[in-house]
Amino acid sequence: MTTTTPPTTEADLAGRLRLAVTRLARKLRQQSPSGLTPSLLSALATIDRVGPMSLKELAAAEQVQPPSMTRIVAALENEGLVSRTIDAADRRVARVEPTASGRRLLHQVHGQKNAYLAKRLNQLSGPDRDTLVKAAEILERLSR
Amino acid sequence: MTTTTPPTTEADLAGRLRLAVTRLARKLRQQSPSGLTPSLLSALATIDRVGPMSLKELAAAEQVQPPSMTRIVAALENEGLVSRTIDAADRRVARVEPTASGRRLLHQVHGQKNAYLAKRLNQLSGPDRDTLVKAAEILERLSR
DNA sequence: TATTGTTATACTCTATAACTATA
DNA sequence: TATAGTTATAGAGTATAACAATA
Numbered sequence: 001m002t003t004t005t006p007p008t009t010e011a012d013l014a015g016r017l018r019l020a021v022t023r024l025a026r027k028l029r030q031q032s033p034s035g036l037t038p039s040l041l042s043a044l045a046t047i048d049r050v051g052p053m054s055l056k057e058l059a060a061a062e063q064v065q066p067p068s069m070t071r072i073v074a075a076l077e078n079e080g081l082v083s084r085t086i087d088a089a090d091r092r093v094a095r096v097e098p099t100a101s102g103r104r105l106l107h108q109v110h111g112q113k114n115a116y117l118a119k120r121l122n123q124l125s126g127p128d129r130d131t132l133v134k135a136a137e138i139l140e141r142l143s144r
Numbered sequence: 145m146t147t148t149t150p151p152t153t154e155a156d157l158a159g160r161l162r163l164a165v166t167r168l169a170r171k172l173r174q175q176s177p178s179g180l181t182p183s184l185l186s187a188l189a190t191i192d193r194v195g196p197m198s199l200k201e202l203a204a205a206e207q208v209q210p211p212s213m214t215r216i217v218a219a220l221e222n223e224g225l226v227s228r229t230i231d232a233a234d235r236r237v238a239r240v241e242p243t244a245s246g247r248r249l250l251h252q253v254h255g256q257k258n259a260y261l262a263k264r265l266n267q268l269s270g271p272d273r274d275t276l277v278k279a280a281e282i283l284e285r286l287s288r
Numbered sequence: 289t290a291t292t293g294t295t296a297t298a299c300t301c302t303a304t305a306a307c308t309a310t311a
Numbered sequence: 312t313a314t315a316g317t318t319a320t321a322g323a324g325t326a327t328a329a330c331a332a333t334a
Binding site: 054055056066067069070090091092093094 | 314316317318
């Protein structure tokens with residue numbers, strides 16, 4: 001007797017959760033036209049999250065080839081969103097970090113996406129909202 | 145008094161849920177190399193979900209321009225994944241639907257993504273799993 | 289004339305290969 | 312010799328503009 005909610009098998013839960021998550025993610029991606037391409041925005045977000053990174057590390061993290069990262073960083077630099085510093089110990093290496101302007105843009109973009117989501121969250125009941133608080137923590141663990 | 149879980153404001157919940165959802169969606173996107181580009185796979189999934197559609201409807205749903213959809217559908221047709229039928233009432237219109245082979249590919253791709261997720265869900269505690277069952281339903285509502 | 293879909297053409301983004309500079 | 316990053320070049324994928332067929 002602990003059966004509550006519709007009888008949900010493991011495979012059924014996976015399927016429903018996958019659909020729900022990918023759809024919401026798509027909606028969120030559509031929010032906030034930043035003027036940057038997805039690649040640029042994603043690279044900027046990674047640099048901001050991880051901290052100063054070499055181009056090689058960044059290319060690996062973003063799953064693109066080094067020449068592509070050269071161009072992505074050049075474009076971000078051109079917009080004044082990141083700056084590079086040559087490593088003193090190994091002068092082949094360039095470390096990239098966000099500028100104040102880059103951080104500002106990123107926080108603005110995140111703010112817009114959060115606002116879109118918050119507006120929808122506001123329409124939920126208290127219990128539903130509590131469920132999502134718990135679910136957010138579980139989903140975070142899940143994607144590690 | 146009633147303080148459980150970390151003190152979560154509306155904005156905080158939005159931010160955390162956004163991160164959790166977008167990360168998990170990214171991981172899921174990386175699963176299952178179907179041999180199709182993201183555009184082709186997405187168009188095929190839409191046709192399968194919505195049912196027979198004209199190229200114009202499909203272009204709107206996928207948010208691409210009509211000439212791009214002409215090419216996407218041509219590529220899918222070339223792979224034997226969709227078929228087109230000229231509308232009898234209005235012979236300008238072509239309706240596209242998945243072939244049996246297209247449906248099979250799609251179900252295989254979804255199966256792989258679900259399996260990836262199910263493997264992770266299996267490692268959760270019962271209560272956490274129950275939370276996600278409820279959350280899946282709430283998230284579905286949220287993205288409508 | 290208006291609309292659906294296509295063809296022609298140009299642009300953007302990414303990759304592979306070859307190169308430069310540092311180690 | 313090996314490695315970090317760049318430049319040269321080519322290949323996908325998309326868009327805008329002009330066109331063909333049907334209404």
